[in-house]
Amino acid sequence: MQEQDFLKKHFSGFYKANFVEDPPEPGQREFGIGEFGRKITQRHLSFSSLSEFNSFLQKETPFFVSYSTALYNQPSARPMEAKGFLEGDIVYEFDADDIKTPCKQIHDSWACPKCNAKGKGAIELCTECGTPVKVEQWFCEECLGEAKKQIFELKEFLEEDFSFTEGISINFSGSAGFHLHLRGKNIRQLPQAARIELLDFLTGTNLDLEAIGFLESGKALECPKQGAFGWPKKIMLGLKELIENAPSDKIAAIAGVRDSNAKKFLEKKQKILEGFEKGMLFPFPTKKSREFWLALVKFVVEQKRLDIDRQTSIDLNKIIRVPNTIHGGTGFVAKKISWEELKKFNAFNDALAFSEEGTAKVLINKAPRFNIGGKFFGPFQNSEAELPLNAAVFLVAKQAARLVG
Ligand SMILES: [Zn+2]
Ligand SMILES: [Zn+2]
Known part of the structure; x- marks a missing residue:
């Protein structure tokens, strides 16, 4: 097909000009590749070195390239058990497609x-x-911004609660999200049960509020004092922020109480905050104090919990996109980024594999208004246009446009 040849030619050119330096320890990884429109069509590939891997990319130029988070004795052996699992990275995936954004x-x-x-x-x-x-589905700066926020929250969890600061690598997924790879020595050896426990912690799953010091039944209204770690600390910070900044109608909506009561309650703001210091939750003016505080605590947990794709992070045999390779469904690079770069990272500018030099004539079936390299295009509906190369590749890879002529 004309479209596939067009993309392949350009993707191959990209690989000839850009040596892919990932993944680490390539010789012990399993690789998988995909075709146009299908992310994985072949698995159990292996490469002895990055240069062998790169010449494969230049010559064969698959549309998608993934690698195993696990390290194996014999990565190309099959079935899976014959590979000889040694140890494995953990990858956390955040996808804007899963976040309900107004855009x-x-x-x-x-x-x-x-x-x-x-x-x-x-x-x-x-x-x-x-x-x-x-x-x-399409994605834009706004939904990617939401996925980015989650990745920064994950950083906080990892650093504050586990002191994981080394062996962390982040990349854009090439489409609507981000991946965070944990490759520290202490991580790689974790058995699956511990991976699940870690994931439960990050996602606030099965959080036992009483066990961590909130509202133990049959007792006075208690909370953990300041200075606690982990979830107690996160929840207390969230409560403090709510009481300090949220308007009474917001508090009323969260707790299902009358605005007038919430207003009266917030008049005692100083007392409530002092109570936190002493490990006490100030009684709500109607009798349902326990329900009131429980609703606030649950609201904070819901806000602070991370929305991580469960399967990816606990599946020991998972394969995931190789950083700095092209995502064949967008033509974008799954760009590796530092924490510093992530702050101002804009995929529609910073993850482009191609420049605006050269043009291609395309027939666009349907596309919303989008931004590539600082220029806006569309919206399009059954229209023909001559676009800069980077914008044309995006639409053709997304299967929203066909080549003309
Ligand atoms: Zn219908
Ligand atoms: Zn969006």
């Missing part, structure tokens, strides 16, 4: 395969007939 109402659209109803936004079931719909 989805602008750039996503759905269509019902049964009754042909159509609409804006990312919904699951048809509003007319209830059938699961097909969603056309």
Whole structure:
């Protein structure tokens, strides 16, 4: 197909000009590759060195390249058990597709395969007939910003609660998210049970509030004192922030109480904050103090818990995109980034594999307004346009456009 040849030619050119320095210890990893529109079509590949891997990229130029988070004795052996598992990194994946952002109402659209109803936004079931719909997903700076926020929160968890500061590597996923790889010596040896425990902690799963000092039943209204670690500390910070800054109607909505009561309560702000210092929750003016505080605590947990893809982080046989390779569904580079760079990272500028030099004529089926390299394009609907190379690659890779001529 013309489109695939076009992408392959440019992707190969990218690999000839850019040596991919990842992953570490390539000789002990399993690799997988994918074709146009299919992320993994072949697994159990192995390369003895980065130079062998790079010449494969230049010559064969797969549309997607993934590597195992695990290190094996014989990475190409099959079945899986024959590989000889040695140890494994942990990868946390954050995907903007999973975060409900308002911008989805602008750039996503759905269509019902049964009754042909159509609409804006990312919904699951048809509003007319209830059938699961097909969603056309796009992503923008705003949704990527939300995924980015989560990655910074994860950093805080890892550093503060586990003192994991070494062996951390972050990259853009090449599409709507970010990946964080933990490769420290102490991490790699963790058995699966410990990986699950770690994930439960990060996602606030099965958090036993009484056990960590909140509102033990049959006792006075208690909370952990300041200076505690882990979840008690996070929750206390969140409560403090709510009491200090949230307007009464917000507190009322969270706790399901009347605004007038919440207002009266917040008049005692100073007393409430002093109570925190002593490990006491100030009684709410109506009798339901325990329910009131429990609702606030649960709200804070919901805000601070991380939304991590569960399967990726505990599956020992997982393969995941090689940093600095091209994502064949966008034409973007799964760019490796430092914490410093992440702050101002803008995928639509910083993860481009190609420049705006050269143009391609395309017939665009449908695309929302998008930004590439600081320039805006679209929205398009059944229109022909001559676009700069980087914008054309994006639309063709996303299968939103075909080449003309
Ligand atoms: Zn329908
Ligand atoms: Zn968005």
